Amino acid sequence: MAKTSDDDERVFFSEAPIQSIAKARSAEKPHYHGHRDRLRERFAAAGPGALPDYELLELLLFRLIPRADTKPVAKALLARFGTLAEVLGAPAARLEEVKGIGPAVALDLKVVAATAQRMARGEIIGRELMSTWTQLLEYCRSAMAFEDREQFRILFLDKKNTLIADEVQQVGTVDHTPVYPREVVKRALELSATAIILVHNHPSGDPTPSRADIEMTKLIIETAKPLGIAVHDHLIIGKKGHASMKGLLLI
Known part of the structure; x- marks a missing residue:
C-alpha cells in the first residue's frame, strides 16, 4: 500500500525525536561527571581530612549546582574570602558577587553555616x-x-x-x-x-x-x-x- 503524504508526515515527526534522543545518549557526558564520582569515592574512602578546602567545598556545591563544573566556583570563593570558614561566614550578598553563585546557592551555603553553628553550640549548651x-x-x-x-x-x-x-x-x-x-x-x-x-x-x-x-x-x-x-x-x-x-x- 502506497504511503500518503500524511503517512510521510507522521514518520517524519515520530522518528526525528527518537533520532535526537539516540544522538544525545551517545554524546559524551560532561567532563566533570567522572571527577565528581572520583571525589566522592575519595571522601568515602579517606574521609574529609584527605581533601583540601576547595575539594570539600566542591563536594558541597555538587548538590547546590548539579549541572555545572563546580571546581572553578569553589576556587573563586576561596580566592575571594580566604578559607572555607570565611566562605560559609560571608554575608549572602557578598557570596552572590562570585560568578556562579546565585541567590539560591548563597542561601543554601548560609543554611550549611547555620547548621555548623548549631552543632558547635550543642557542644557547650548545658555543660x-x-x-x-x-x-x-x-x-x-x-x-x-x-x-x-x-x-x-x-x-x-x-x-x-x-x-x-x-x-x-x-x-x-x-x-x-x-x-x-x-x-x-x-x-x-x-x-x-x-x-x-x-x-x-x-x-x-x-x-x-x-x-x-x-x-x-x-x-x-x-x-x-x-x-x-x-x-x-x-x-x-x-x-x-x-x-x-x-x-x-x-x-
Missing part, C-alpha cells in the same frame, strides 16, 4: 564551660568571627558555671557596639545567672582589645560585683584568632 574552653572558642568563632558588624554577646552561667543562656545583646557598626552595663546586669539577674562571659567580635580581624573595650569591661565588672555576679572573661573574636582579657591580665 560546665570552664572545662570546655576549646569548644566555647570554636562556637564563638563560628557564630561571630566573620560577621561584618560588631556583635556583643553574653553567655550566662549558673553556680556550676553551666551555660543557661546565650544572647546577642547589641549589634553595632563595623567598629563600635554600644554596651550598657546596667542592662547587662539586669538581664543576668532576670536569668538568675551568677556569672557571665562577655564576647564580642572585631570585623577588622584583629582581636586586640581597644582601650574602650577594657574600660567598658571594667565598668561591667564594677556594676556586677556588688550583686554577686562574676565576670569570668571578655573574649574578643577575630577572623584570625581571639583575645582573652583575663588571659592578657587586663581584668
